[in-house]
Amino acid sequence: xxxSLKSCSGDKFGMIFKNLFYKILAIIFSTCxxxxxxxxxxxxxxxxxxxxxxxAVLYTSLKFCSQIHDNFSKLIEDIRISxxxxxxxxDLNNEINDLREKVINYNEMQRENIRLREYCGVKEKNPNxxxxxxxxxxxxxxxxxxxxxxxxxxxxxxxxxxTVITEKGVVGRISRVGPFSSNVKTIMAPDVQxxxxxxxxxxxxxxxxxxxxxxxxxxxxxxxxxxxxVNISDTVITSGLSGIYPKNLAIGEIQSIEYDNTNSCYYAVxxxxxxxxxxxxxxxxxxxxxxxxxxx
Numbered sequence: 001x002x003x004s005l006k007s008c009s010g011d012k013f014g015m016i017f018k019n020l021f022y023k024i025l026a027i028i029f030s031t032c033x034x035x036x037x038x039x040x041x042x043x044x045x046x047x048x049x050x051x052x053x054x055x056a057v058l059y060t061s062l063k064f065c066s067q068i069h070d071n072f073s074k075l076i077e078d079i080r081i082s083x084x085x086x087x088x089x090x091d092l093n094n095e096i097n098d099l100r101e102k103v104i105n106y107n108e109m110q111r112e113n114i115r116l117r118e119y120c121g122v123k124e125k126n127p128n129x130x131x132x133x134x135x136x137x138x139x140x141x142x143x144x145x146x147x148x149x150x151x152x153x154x155x156x157x158x159x160x161x162x163t164v165i166t167e168k169g170v171v172g173r174i175s176r177v178g179p180f181s182s183n184v185k186t187i188m189a190p191d192v193q194x195x196x197x198x199x200x201x202x203x204x205x206x207x208x209x210x211x212x213x214x215x216x217x218x219x220x221x222x223x224x225x226x227x228x229x230v231n232i233s234d235t236v237i238t239s240g241l242s243g244i245y246p247k248n249l250a251i252g253e254i255q256s257i258e259y260d261n262t263n264s265c266y267y268a269v270x271x272x273x274x275x276x277x278x279x280x281x282x283x284x285x286x287x288x289x290x291x292x293x294x295x296x
Contacts, residue, residue, distance in 0.1 A: 169250035
């Protein structure tokens with residue numbers, strides 16, 4: 001109510017000021033007209049007035065009117081320039097907004113082109129697999145394993161436990177599916193267990209991360225019986241035994257071989273081919289030969 005009253009008062013004051021401004025202009029104009037009339041009359045009938053006094057008065061009056069005219073003309077010109085400047089500023093703002101939108105569209109097109117090139121590369125290597133491309137739209141707060149959220153879900157054909165990859169190799173699996181988005185649990189998470197094999201020696205192990213290794217962008221392959229059954233710099237790939245992950249997808253490279261006192265076995269520290277924290281786009285494998293079939 002108070003705001004309404006204030007608004008009304010403001011409008012009233014504005015109207016009063018506007019009317020007063022026009023009244024002052026009318027008075028000034030009328031004064032100039034009257035004085036101009038006197039001047040013409042004085043010049044036409046000089047005998048009827050004291051010429052010298054009249055000229056002095058009229059000169060002063062005309063000078064005053066001239067100053068008023070000049071100031072008024074300047075005011076009108078300033079208003080005109082101000083309006084022109086405001087229009088120019090508005091035009092520039094519109095132009096900036098148009099350019100900003102073009103830049104956004106251009107960046108999106110570039111990203112889509114990169115995604116398509118990567119898709120073609122992945123498809124060429126794995127012709128029997130079906131993929132859906134996706135973009136990363138969020139990270140899981142407080143999560144040390146680099147888990148993230150993507151912009152595709154059930155409406156795009158995504159299912160729970162679908163494999164998530166890039167052109168470089170395995171990223172993880174789908175851990176939650178919504179209508180239009182999904183959560184990805186990465187290979188650095190302790191509960192993401194992938195049956196894997198050393199591509200050089202054929203030794204089979206299990207990919208299972210730890211929080212400590214995840215902080216270094218690393219994971220591990222566990223259940224290695226003998227230290228010499230794997231080698232540093234060997235490539236580790238998926239074995240395809242679980243029926244969840246397709247066979248022969250690259251995971252990472254062995255950096256070191258350590259002993260696990262708790263489980264009385266060796267494990268290999270792996271550097272994944274993907275830097276999880278830098279991933280922006282991924283592919284989800286929605287179908288492949290052998291999906292859901294666990295090998296013995």
